[in-house]
Amino acid sequence: MISPALAGNVWFVGHIAIRRADRGDLPELVRALGQEHYFLDRLNSQAIGHGVLLVAWQDATPVGDVYLWLAAAEERELRAHLPDVPLITHLEVVEGRRNRRVGTRLIRHAERYLWLAGFKQVALGVALDNEAARRLYARLGYAEWPHGQLATTEVLFHADGTRELRPELCRIMTRRLDLD
Numbered sequence: 683m684i685s686p687a688l689a690g691n692v693w694f695v696g697h698i699a700i701r702r703a704d705r706g707d708l709p710e711l712v713r714a715l716g717q718e719h720y721f722l723d724r725l726n727s728q729a730i731g732h733g734v735l736l737v738a739w740q741d742a743t744p745v746g747d748v749y750l751w752l753a754a755a756e757e758r759e760l761r762a763h764l765p766d767v768p769l770i771t772h773l774e775v776v777e778g779r780r781n782r783r784v785g786t787r788l789i790r791h792a793e794r795y796l797w798l799a800g801f802k803q804v805a806l807g808v809a810l811d812n813e814a815a816r817r818l819y820a821r822l823g824y825a826e827w828p829h830g831q832l833a834t835t836e837v838l839f840h841a842d843g844t845r846e847l848r849p850e851l852c853r854i855m856t857r858r859l860d861l862d
């Protein structure tokens with residue numbers, strides 16, 4: 683469980699501020715990034731301690747987000763090989779703001795946040811065709827695990843509130859959290 687002190691943590695890097703989202707942020711999040719049902723679902727999960735939604739802001743506008751999955755992983759292989767290891771999921775930066783290190787800052791803040799919460803390792807899944815994201819993670823110290831590719835299920839939240847489950851083959855990458 684993330685301590686209340688961490689929940690209020692705001693990280694400023696240049697003109698970007700990164701902090702945990704709360705319900706009051708929903709209208710701005712949806713305006714900037716769409717995906718209302720996704721963000722509602724994640725804010726609900728956060729409220730019961732299953733995860734943390736971090737948002738990068740420039741002025742009063744969200745420019746990116748990442749969700750830290752703290753609950754047990756849905757995939758059996760992840761639970762078996764990486765028990766109790768949090769997952770970095772749904773990293774995204776709004777189009778038009780990419781390639782300015784916002785993604786890098788979100789990842790670094792996520793790592794710092796998890797490290798302060800006591801975690802020693804972090805993991806994530808990258809779709810096989812997402813070479814740009816794989817390259818970014820590799821540059822930031824993430825290495826592919828030795829257990830091969832993993833069949834995961836991507837949950838798509840449609841505008842009408844329905845969900846679609848879509849199979850997605852991923853590389854799993856991990857990094858030790860050794861920020862001290």
Ligand SMILES: CC(C)(COP(=O)(O)OP(=O)(O)OC[C@H]1O[C@@H](n2cnc3c(N)ncnc32)[C@H](O)[C@@H]1OP(=O)(O)O)[C@@H](O)C(=O)NCCC(=O)NCCS
Nearest residue numbers: 773774775780781782783784785786807808812814815817
């Ligand atoms: C993946 C994603 C989050 C990266 O966000 P970003 O803010 O563009 O990331 P960064 O700016 O930190 O780094 C990305 C690239 O910009 C380059 N870059 C960043 N700042 C730079 C600078 N000041 N000067 C030159 N190059 C720079 C990085 O080296 C990297 O280049 P490369 O891909 O050509 O090797 C973003 O592209 C995105 O939202 N993609 C769609 C969703 C997605 O695929 N998410 C990942 C799911 S696993």
